[in-house]
Amino acid sequence: MTDLHVQNKDTHQRHNRKTSNAKVDFTAMVDLGFLLITFFMLATNFSLDNKMMTIVKPVDDSTFVGSSISVSRTISLLIGPNNKLYYYSLPDKITDYSNIVYDSTDYSSQGLRQVIMNRQKLLKKKYGTTDSLYIMIKPLPNCRYVNFVNILDEIAITQIKGYCIVKPDEEVDRYIINALNL
Amino acid sequence: MPKVKIPRKSTAIDMTAMCDVAFLLLTFFILTTRFRAAEVVQIDIPASTAQIPIPDNDIMMFNIAPDGKMFFGVDKQEVRLKILDKIEERYQLKFNNQQREAFRTLELWGMDVNQLSDFLSKEPNERAMVKQPGLKIDTTGGNQLEALILDARKADFDVHNNTLLRVAIKCDKTTEYKAFDKLIEALQNLKVNKFNLITSAKNSAE
Numbered sequence: 001m002t003d004l005h006v007q008n009k010d011t012h013q014r015h016n017r018k019t020s021n022a023k024v025d026f027t028a029m030v031d032l033g034f035l036l037i038t039f040f041m042l043a044t045n046f047s048l049d050n051k052m053m054t055i056v057k058p059v060d061d062s063t064f065v066g067s068s069i070s071v072s073r074t075i076s077l078l079i080g081p082n083n084k085l086y087y088y089s090l091p092d093k094i095t096d097y098s099n100i101v102y103d104s105t106d107y108s109s110q111g112l113r114q115v116i117m118n119r120q121k122l123l124k125k126k127y128g129t130t131d132s133l134y135i136m137i138k139p140l141p142n143c144r145y146v147n148f149v150n151i152l153d154e155i156a157i158t159q160i161k162g163y164c165i166v167k168p169d170e171e172v173d174r175y176i177i178n179a180l181n182l
Numbered sequence: 183m184p185k186v187k188i189p190r191k192s193t194a195i196d197m198t199a200m201c202d203v204a205f206l207l208l209t210f211f212i213l214t215t216r217f218r219a220a221e222v223v224q225i226d227i228p229a230s231t232a233q234i235p236i237p238d239n240d241i242m243m244f245n246i247a248p249d250g251k252m253f254f255g256v257d258k259q260e261v262r263l264k265i266l267d268k269i270e271e272r273y274q275l276k277f278n279n280q281q282r283e284a285f286r287t288l289e290l291w292g293m294d295v296n297q298l299s300d301f302l303s304k305e306p307n308e309r310a311m312v313k314q315p316g317l318k319i320d321t322t323g324g325n326q327l328e329a330l331i332l333d334a335r336k337a338d339f340d341v342h343n344n345t346l347l348r349v350a351i352k353c354d355k356t357t358e359y360k361a362f363d364k365l366i367e368a369l370q371n372l373k374v375n376k377f378n379l380i381t382s383a384k385n386s387a388e
Contacts, residue, residue: 026197033204037211044215052350052378053232057366059375079359141360145246145353146228148362149381153230 053152057165069134069162073127075119076136077151078168079143080182083107085151087115090172102176107150116158131161138168140182222290222314223247225354229384236380240346242334245290246353250361251316252327253292256334256347262286264337265330269295272329277302284309292316295326319364327368335372349377 071090078086088102105111116135123132135155139148155163168177176182225245245253256262266277266285273295277285281302292314293301301312318326338347349369353362369377 026201030197030201030204033201033208037204037208040208040211040215043217045218050236050380051232051383052234052236052380053230054234054376054378057370057375139359141358143359144355145357145359145362146355148359149228149230149379157231
């Protein structure tokens with residue numbers, strides 16, 4: 001290809017015996033190398049960047065009696081459509097749902113993470129341990145899957161031990177869904 | 183009289199180093215990548231800080247497309263063949279050797295089990311063109327998804343004498359939660375309570 005063998009006439013005359021050139025022409029090999037690289041770049045993808053997140057759901061067993069957690073230790077995260085996230089915490093006893101306080105936030109580290117950490121701090125003052133917070137994730141059927149993963153991720157980051165994934169069908173959830181017209 | 187030497191410039195470039203670089207890069211790509219499976223559907227997975235790498239084998243993979251269509255596949259070919267046996271038995275279908283061979287190499291599929299026979303008789307390139315409708319989930323006439331999970335686990339047990347099959351779910355960012363929930367419900371009905379969500383890696387700092 002690019003390799004032009006310019007032969008020195010003088011030297012050629014002196015040794016008439018053919019001395020084979022010690023230099024190997026690598027041009028073709030380089031071509032082959034890059035061709036294979038191109039092939040591998042197109043036909044494969046990186047195996048390194050995908051990870052997985054394990055979820056363990058409780059065994060569905062009606063005979064199981066677990067320890068109960070008081071409502072005041074929980075925070076409920078209602079995943080709504082259009083990347084909206086609503087959260088609320090309830091006192092143990094509630095009679096009137098019309099004056100419950102709920103707020104919305106986003107999935108950034110300034111949003112959800114702060115909400116969780118604030119709640120955690122509040123409960124730590126009351127119960128003395130950071131493990132006292134229990135998160136209830138309530139995804140609405142029409143919310144996006146990515147938001148669900150975001151929440152699980154925040155839970156992993158803030159190292160919350162207790163959380164569950166439940167259907168938003170308690171009275172208070174229905175009330176909020178109605179109020180917000182989700 | 184001294185001869186004046188005119189340096190003769192050769193047009194040949196030493197390709198040795200370039201060759202080294204090329205093969206070094208090649209080795210890198212071979213080691214760090216894996217072959218892309220024939221994509222039935224394009225899925226854009228969400229990112230998370232999860233650190234667990236995806237295991238190389240014994241995976242029952244579910245893909246959920248943005249429109250909620252669900253696709254299924256297991257990684258081991260002998261398990262695939264066993265699953266086909268179970269499908270034959272359950273739905274009173276018959277597959278010939280050619281169809282079996284086609285199913286053995288099928289990475290992912292999603293359709294009504296009764297359409298499977300037609301689909302497998304097609305030529306490979308024709309098969310790639312077919313738009314698969316996704317697994318049939320509705321409960322009329324038995325839940326095919328649940329039956330499939332059960333069959334896959336049984337097939338895996340037949341092959342390995344052990345239930346090693348792990349459930350991995352690859353779901354698109356924009357998929358509605360209810361599609362994902364249907365799968366979870368089916369899994370939980372069969373007492374599969376542990377599953378893995380496949381996400382791309384991201385930095386926890388942000």
